[in-house]
Each structure stands twice: as C-alpha cells, then as structure tokens.
Amino acid sequence: MARTDERFREAYNALLSICSSMPKNESLPSEAELSKKLGVSRTVIRSALSRLSDVGIIHWDGRDKRVMRELDDSDYIEVPSETISGDELERQFLNWILRFDVPPGTPLNASELCRRFNVPPHALHEFLASLSRFGLVARRQRGGWQLLGFTRDYALELFELRTMIELNAISRLVALPEEHPIWPQLDDLKCEHQELAEQIDKRYNDFSVLDERFHNAIYKVNHNRFIVELQRIIALVFYYHYQWDKSDERERNEAAIQEHLELIEAIQSRDESAALSAARKHLNTSKKTLLLSLKIHNHL
Numbered sequence: 001m002a003r004t005d006e007r008f009r010e011a012y013n014a015l016l017s018i019c020s021s022m023p024k025n026e027s028l029p030s031e032a033e034l035s036k037k038l039g040v041s042r043t044v045i046r047s048a049l050s051r052l053s054d055v056g057i058i059h060w061d062g063r064d065k066r067v068m069r070e071l072d073d074s075d076y077i078e079v080p081s082e083t084i085s086g087d088e089l090e091r092q093f094l095n096w097i098l099r100f101d102v103p104p105g106t107p108l109n110a111s112e113l114c115r116r117f118n119v120p121p122h123a124l125h126e127f128l129a130s131l132s133r134f135g136l137v138a139r140r141q142r143g144g145w146q147l148l149g150f151t152r153d154y155a156l157e158l159f160e161l162r163t164m165i166e167l168n169a170i171s172r173l174v175a176l177p178e179e180h181p182i183w184p185q186l187d188d189l190k191c192e193h194q195e196l197a198e199q200i201d202k203r204y205n206d207f208s209v210l211d212e213r214f215h216n217a218i219y220k221v222n223h224n225r226f227i228v229e230l231q232r233i234i235a236l237v238f239y240y241h242y243q244w245d246k247s248d249e250r251e252r253n254e255a256a257i258q259e260h261l262e263l264i265e266a267i268q269s270r271d272e273s274a275a276l277s278a279a280r281k282h283l284n285t286s287k288k289t290l291l292l293s294l295k296i297h298n299h300l
Helices: 003-020 031-038 042-054 086-100 110-117 121-132 152-173 182-198 200-222 225-244 249-268 272-296
Strands: 058-061 064-067 137-139 145-147
Touching: 003 031, 003 042, 003 110, 003 121, 031 042, 042 058, 086 110, 086 121, 110 121, 121 137, 152 200, 152 225, 152 249, 152 272, 182 200, 182 249, 200 225, 200 249, 225 272, 249 272
Parallel strands: none
Antiparallel strands: 058 064, 137 145
16 A cells, blocks of 8 residues: 555544544634644645545535534544554553553543554544443543543442452362363463562562463453453453552552462462462452552542
8 A cells, every 4th residue: 555545544534533522513623733733744634634525524615624423433444554453452551551540531532542552543443432331431422532430339340240250260270180271371470470579679560461461361261252351341440440559559569479379379289279268368459459549549
C-alpha cells in the first residue's frame, strides 16, 4: 500500500474518532486546525472530509462541516500495517493504567490511545467495547469513552467469583498426572518468583505481570471458555486496579511473592488441603488490599 494511501486512511480514521467525540450538529474545526492536529496536509484532510461527506457522516458546505450521525466500528477503514495483537493491546492498556496512575472517571482520548498503543481506531473501539461489557469503561453521552471505577459491591461480587474459580482449579491441579505441562510451568514460575524476591527493591513493579501469569496458569487447568473471558476482568481489578495505592506497594508485592511460593510448594507436593489453605490465605490478602485501596481512593 502506498504511503499516501496509508496517510489518507490514518487521517480518515482519526477524523472519525474526532467526530465520535462530538454531538450531532456540532461543527468540526477548520481544515487548517485539523491539518495541524493530525499532522497531515490540507489536501489529505480535504480528501478525508469528502469521503466523510459522501457516506453521510458529516454535512460539508464551504467552511461549515457538521457531524450528522453517530458512528459505529464499521465506519472505520482498515489500515494494513504493523500493529500489535489484541492480547498485546490488552496487556499494554492494563500496564498503562498501572504505571501511569489513570484514575477512575478519566475520559479516554481515542486518538491519543491509538498512537500510544499503535493500533487503528477500529481495533481500539472494539477493545473498549469488549471492556464495556464488564462495566470497566463506558461511552460518554457526548461521545468517546470513559474509564470507570469500582464500587465495593462490584469488588466483592467479583472476589466471590474469583474464589470459586481458583479453588476449584487448584483442587483439579493437584490431581493432574506427572506428565502434564503445568508442572514444568510451575517450576519456571517458582524460579521467577525467587528471582524477583531477590531483586525486589529495584523490580517490585514487575510483580503485576508475574502475578497475572501465575494465576492464569492455575485458571487454565479448568479448560473453560467462560473462565478465560472472566479472567480479563479479574486481571484488571485484582492485578492492576488495586495497585493504584502506591503507599506500600513494595512491601505488599514482597509479601504476595512469599504467599505465591507457599502455594506453589503446596501444589507441587500434591497436598490439596495445604494448597487450598494457602490459596485462601492469598485470596483474603488480595481482597483486603483491594478494599483498602478502594477506601483510600474514596470508591467505597
């Protein structure tokens, strides 16, 4: 695909994102402003505006350019290029929330997020729409998206579900045969936990990714498609959101590493009673941490 066509497609999708954040009948900025904002020539802007007019998204009469209807994902056009996968987008989005302290209620700038994560607008909109099913993000009345917070009831209901899923998985895990791939995987995870514990002063922020991988390994024993889907919301709430409280993050992560190691050793010994006890201890710690974080951030 020629670079000129790629620039047009990118500009067109970027204009769509701008239109999606505006109410019906509101006027678009001037061509000069759009050209400066999107970093493309006025010729490209005029071509994109012409197409928007042709498909009925805007009414264009001289300098008057008005949004005529709401948009959906089918309005965006494909931009064949090197972009990240859906799984990688999800991971980067969660990491962005963790490391940049994005508070609940924050409006999400679609154009900025597309540039940050190197994804086309339609892929970002599909991703945000998938998160909206769990009440994690919501469309704003005047267009665009907003990151939502978590209430105490939301957190407790999700914790109850997480506990049932995880304890069931552990009971199944300890009975798996010696040749099952989970056992070398647990060996590797144990080594990574021990290594992180030794470097905790410099690498305590790295615990979130290891935490998610560890619990994912346990959940996958269930081989349940619905659990895989629910794991997305569990990951956001328990592995990322609660860490917005940075006051004692290093100490909390160090303690969680030791709880993980205790659980891994119990699982490796095939001691179901000890494994379930270690899992309940770790789950209750996670619950207390989450509720304390919500209280500190006035979400209770």
